[in-house]
Amino acid sequence: MDQHGNDQPPNPGQPVPEQPVFQHETPAVTEVVVSQADNVPIIPTQSYPQSYMAVSVFGCLFCIWPIGIYAIIASRNVQSAIxxxxxxxxxxxxxxxxxxxxxxxxxxxxxxxxxxxxxSTISDIL
Structure with missing residues (x-):
């Protein structure tokens, strides 16, 4: 029986009407089990102090250089201590x-x- 209710086979040379195909796909299921050990130590994170090395070098080059050298030494001591x-x-x-x-x-x-x-004072005098 065809789609119109006729018992006749399709005519030769005529295309056979296609029936819609339904596929039922089952989604893949992945199970993830997460467990944690009871005796894992928790290590607190801490931030390190800043060394201010760039600020010290800039100050040494463009401000009072002897004080800048001492600032560079202090900044280097920060990095060394870390x-x-x-x-x-x-x-x-x-x-x-x-x-x-x-x-x-x-x-x-x-x-x-x-x-x-x-x-400016000297230029006013002259």
Whole structure:
């Protein structure tokens, strides 16, 4: 019997009407089992103190160089303490490098303002 209810075979030379094909696919199921051991140590993460090396080098080049050298030494001590694993000492030297850089930049700004004032005073006199 064809799709129209006739019992006749299809005519030769005529295409056979196609029936829709339905495929039922079963989705793949993956089971994941996650377990955690009971005695895994939890290691807290800590951030390392900053060394301020770039700030120290910049201050040495463009501000008061002797103070800048001391700031570079302090910054290097931070990096050295971190590599040893001495975080307490690294924090001390980081704060020290910050303070030295503040003095260096403040002194550099005061020095520049003093030079500008002296030059403008001398040019007014002449």
């Amino acid at each position: 590599s040893r694993g001495d975080i307490t000492s690294a924090g001390y030297w980081s704060r020290n490098a910050t303070t030295i850089n503040i003095y260096n930049y403040g002194g550099g700004i005061l020095l520049i303002l003093t030079i500008i004032t002296v030059i």
